[in-house]
Amino acid sequence: MNSIAVIWRQKNYLTALIVAAAAVLWLLSGLLRPAGDNASAVRGGDGPEVLPVTVRARRIEARPYTTLVNINAHTEANRSVRLRAELDGVITAVPVAEGRAVRQGEVICRLEAEDRPQRLERARSALRKAELDIAGARKLHKKGLLSETELAGQEASVASARAEYERARVEMENLQIRAPFAGVVNRRAVELGDFIRRGEECATLLDLDPVLVVGEVSEGVVGDLVPGRPAGAELHDRTRVEGRLRYVSRDAHETTRAYRVEVEVDNPKGQLRAGLSGRLALPTGEVRAHLINSSLLTLDDRGELGVRHLDRENRVLFSTVTLVGDGREGVWVTGLPERTTLITVGQEYVTPGQVVSVEFEDGQSGLPAPEPDGQAAIRPVAGDGEDRP
Known part of the structure; x- marks a missing residue:
């Protein structure tokens, strides 16, 4: 065994x-x-050769795009004036309520006249008498019956009477504090019966047409701003307004070292108030850019943002891009050739250098468009740390 x-x-x-x-x-x-x-x-033995990967593509061309810088901003009145009394007196009328719109010249506050009408009448009579006296004195002077000294004394009396009359007339006008321009009475500082002294405030008047959207930009941006260019803003309630850049400061703020800018926005109906916060978009220049869908953006092995596109031989290329703006239709980028055959479907299944089969989107031919050699140098959008909306 x-x-x-x-x-x-x-x-x-x-x-x-x-x-x-x-x-x-x-x-x-x-x-x-x-x-x-x-x-x-x-x-597969003697069978047919396996076809390359098929992608869908679309030809795009660069278009002019206005680059913008976005900053925090707020609205301000075009003009804000504190109406002050030029006489001492008791307030006898406040015909305009707070928040009401007024026309230029409309009475805001009225002071008690006291004896000022009588003083004006006395000054008018004194001026009339002085004018009659100087007329008679000139006749006597021509006849040699009045000396030069006496004539000069009469002329001085006329000048003094005229000054007294003007003072009395101005005092009568100053009894009524009027709006120097059309606007809104934002605040009233006195009430009926209050005693107001010269220099004290009667009311605050705002001019809200146009309204200003105000912000500050850094020194890296201010050189690209040109007064008169169109600009826009989005307020806190999503209201979008359009206007023009009317002012760029020549002197930086002592603390922030930033420059004040003002955009003028028409406000005929007064729907915009002062003090609203928002974001201001200012034009800084124009570049050639492509509008693409944001979903086509991808990262390469180094983590740089770019898109995949094709050359004349349908070989896959990867180009890094710079975002310069966005909108409802997509994002605007620079860094691509002027004419680009962009891969729109299948970009995640191909790698740079790979030759692919192409199906063009509706309305575009099957031959890839020629691409120019090289790319124009695009300056990055100037900014001061603010992001785009």
Whole structure:
């Protein structure tokens, strides 16, 4: 029995060795097979060659795009005036309520006249008498009956009477504090019966047409701003307004080292108030940019933002881009050739250098558009740390 077991074990070892040798030979045969056999395997023997990856593409061309810088801003009145009394007196009328719009010249506050009308009448009579006296004195002077000194004294009396009359007349006019321009009475500082002294405030008047959208820009941006260019703003309630850049400060703020800018916005109905916060978009220049869908943006191995597109031979290229703006239709980017064949579907399945089959979107031919050599240098959009909306 022992000899039979030994023979059986030796037979099992021999079988295992034979199987192992066969496996090694089969593996070596794969390494030594000619390249033509591998190609046949890829083709599936004598079958047709496997087609390259198919992507969908669209031709796009660069268009002029106005670059913008966005800053925090707020609205201000075009003019804000504190109406002050020029006389001491008691307030006898306040015909305009707070918040009401007024016309230029409309009375805001009225003071008690006291004896000023009588003083005006007395000054008028004194001026009339002085004018009659000087007329008679000139006749006498022509006849040689009045000296030069006496004539000069009469002329001085006329001048004094005229000055008294003008003072009395101005005092009568100053009894009524009027609006110097059309606006809104934002605040009234006195009430009926209050005693107001000269220089004290009667009311605050705001001019809200136009209204100003005001902000500050850094020194890196201020040189690109040109007064008169169109500008826009989005207020806190999503209201969008359009206007023009009317003022760029020539002197930086002492603390922030930023420059004040003002955008003038028409406000004929007074719907915009002063003090509203928002974001101001100022034009800084114009570049050639492409409008693409934001979903086509991707990152390369170095983490740089870009898009995949094709050259004349339908070879995949990757170009880094710079975002210069966005909108409801997509994002605006620079860094691509003037004419670009952009991969719109399948970009995640291809790599740079790979040749692909292309299906163009509706309305575009199947031949790729020529691309110019090189790209124009695009200056990055100037900014002061603010992001775009």
